[in-house]
Amino acid sequence: MNTLNKDIAGWGRYPVQRCELVRPERHAELWSEAPSLLARGQGRSYGDAALNEGGRVVLTERVNRFLAFDREQGIVRAEAGVTLAELLALTVPRGWFPLVTPGTRHVSLGGCVAADVHGKNHHHDGAFSSSVRELELITAGGRRLRCSAQENAAAFQATVGGMGLTGIIGEVELQLQPIESGYIRARHQAAAHLEELFRLLQESDGDARYSVAWVDLMSRGAALGRGVVMNGDHAARDELSGGRRLTPLRLPPARVRNIPCNMPGWLLNGLSIRAFNAQYYRREGSRSGSFLLDYDTFFYPLDTLANWNRLYGRRGFVQYQCVVPTATALEAMRQLLQRLADSGHPAFLGVLKRMGPAGAAYLSFPMEGYTLAMDLPMKGAATLALLDAFDSVVLQHGGRVYLAKDARLAPASFRAMYPQFAEWQRVRRELDPHGVFSSSLSRRLGMEEQA
Numbered sequence: 001m002n003t004l005n006k007d008i009a010g011w012g013r014y015p016v017q018r019c020e021l022v023r024p025e026r027h028a029e030l031w032s033e034a035p036s037l038l039a040r041g042q043g044r045s046y047g048d049a050a051l052n053e054g055g056r057v058v059l060t061e062r063v064n065r066f067l068a069f070d071r072e073q074g075i076v077r078a079e080a081g082v083t084l085a086e087l088l089a090l091t092v093p094r095g096w097f098p099l100v101t102p103g104t105r106h107v108s109l110g111g112c113v114a115a116d117v118h119g120k121n122h123h124h125d126g127a128f129s130s131s132v133r134e135l136e137l138i139t140a141g142g143r144r145l146r147c148s149a150q151e152n153a154a155a156f157q158a159t160v161g162g163m164g165l166t167g168i169i170g171e172v173e174l175q176l177q178p179i180e181s182g183y184i185r186a187r188h189q190a191a192a193h194l195e196e197l198f199r200l201l202q203e204s205d206g207d208a209r210y211s212v213a214w215v216d217l218m219s220r221g222a223a224l225g226r227g228v229v230m231n232g233d234h235a236a237r238d239e240l241s242g243g244r245r246l247t248p249l250r251l252p253p254a255r256v257r258n259i260p261c262n263m264p265g266w267l268l269n270g271l272s273i274r275a276f277n278a279q280y281y282r283r284e285g286s287r288s289g290s291f292l293l294d295y296d297t298f299f300y301p302l303d304t305l306a307n308w309n310r311l312y313g314r315r316g317f318v319q320y321q322c323v324v325p326t327a328t329a330l331e332a333m334r335q336l337l338q339r340l341a342d343s344g345h346p347a348f349l350g351v352l353k354r355m356g357p358a359g360a361a362y363l364s365f366p367m368e369g370y371t372l373a374m375d376l377p378m379k380g381a382a383t384l385a386l387l388d389a390f391d392s393v394v395l396q397h398g399g400r401v402y403l404a405k406d407a408r409l410a411p412a413s414f415r416a417m418y419p420q421f422a423e424w425q426r427v428r429r430e431l432d433p434h435g436v437f438s439s440s441l442s443r444r445l446g447m448e449e450q451a
Ligand SMILES: Cc1cc2nc3c(=O)[nH]c(=O)nc-3n(C[C@H](O)[C@H](O)[C@H](O)COP(=O)(O)OP(=O)(O)OC[C@H]3O[C@@H](n4cnc5c(N)ncnc54)[C@H](O)[C@@H]3O)c2cc1C
Pocket: 011, 038, 039, 040, 041, 042, 043, 044, 045, 046, 049, 050, 060, 080, 081, 101, 102, 103, 104, 106, 107, 108, 109, 110, 111, 112, 114, 115, 116, 117, 118, 119, 120, 162, 163, 164, 165, 167, 168, 169, 170, 302, 404, 405, 439
């Protein structure tokens, strides 16, 4: 098999590391002998989860065939390199939608399982694994193992959220949800500060299937944490009118613009972000009543700007995403936003959402509480010190950081945040006694060392 040594990165473009890349054309080639192996999907994790510095990275993008689609029951089986974009193109016109989707459709099914991704409906439907009926896992030595919540359950729960460290996910079988249209009935509510944002989220998300809040990370003082709560539900066919009602499952193609090259690092500064946020808050917060959006606009607004990560310039950016249990979540988020404000560090995208109960997977990120995600341009030591300060707040409140977004968490913090790590490690050692599957993230977090 041809190999290529190349510098690659995650979506945040920090860090950049040299890995040995292989790109199998077929499922049968996914496994190859190497001292250190890691599968990679679309590279949409932000930090070093899909990097394996000095080791082999198996690009799964060409292993992307659909294997079966039961149109009556909404069950689809596909190779793990299939993306959500490809899945949506197949299933939406036939009235089926993924039960859980992250905020971009440019992710592979394997990546969604390995990070156990969550969507705007976590409080309602749980994480991605709740829609997984079965997986095929290719373990060290090339052995194929079928696993699900019922069969080889320990391997399943270690692979879901296991960040590629139990083996290569070869196939995924998913249960989809029926939809009558490709449209979402959305509703926005503006909140003048963080307390109101929490109140609105709590009051409204019981009724809404999908719920999320945009947070103005540049707001200060009495307006700290102001934002817009965005709720939505799949629209029924009879809610549509005109041409939309005639072809409710056919959507106009999404218009995509492109950021052609790295923008200068200074472009996203405090002033430009503040001006953008003020306008966004006014525009989105003042939309009254409910209105219809096509599912692309509702779920994947960032996908309309291809390569938007280049806006952050050559040094890239980090996304900090944490979840904190409900009891003290408001206080924890206030402290995080206050620390951000005190630091003077610019931060662009802020997203807050309520999460439902945790699933059974050992390293899955979600837990009952609130999750906050913040995009920060990478400014070296100042950024890293700020994120360490965030970790102290999160730890103090019993929360955790999302590994799919992480590039810099310390090993001790990781262990404190993921109390089921020892059980995960025991199962992983059974599946991969010699530690063939490894990543830059696993080595940085000391996941190879005895718990
Ligand atoms: C704009 C944007 C919005 C996002 N929104 C959300 C969101 O709302 N919720 C959320 O949870 N996440 C979100 N994410 C993160 C993203 O969903 C996850 O990082 C996801 O894992 C990326 O999938 P990928 O195919 O790009 O995987 P990669 O980034 O390539 O890999 C991620 C991890 O999965 C492992 N992996 C990938 N394929 C396989 C395989 N076949 N077998 C075994 N392991 C594998 C890799 O080893 C790595 O550890 C977002 C990311 C972006 C860029």
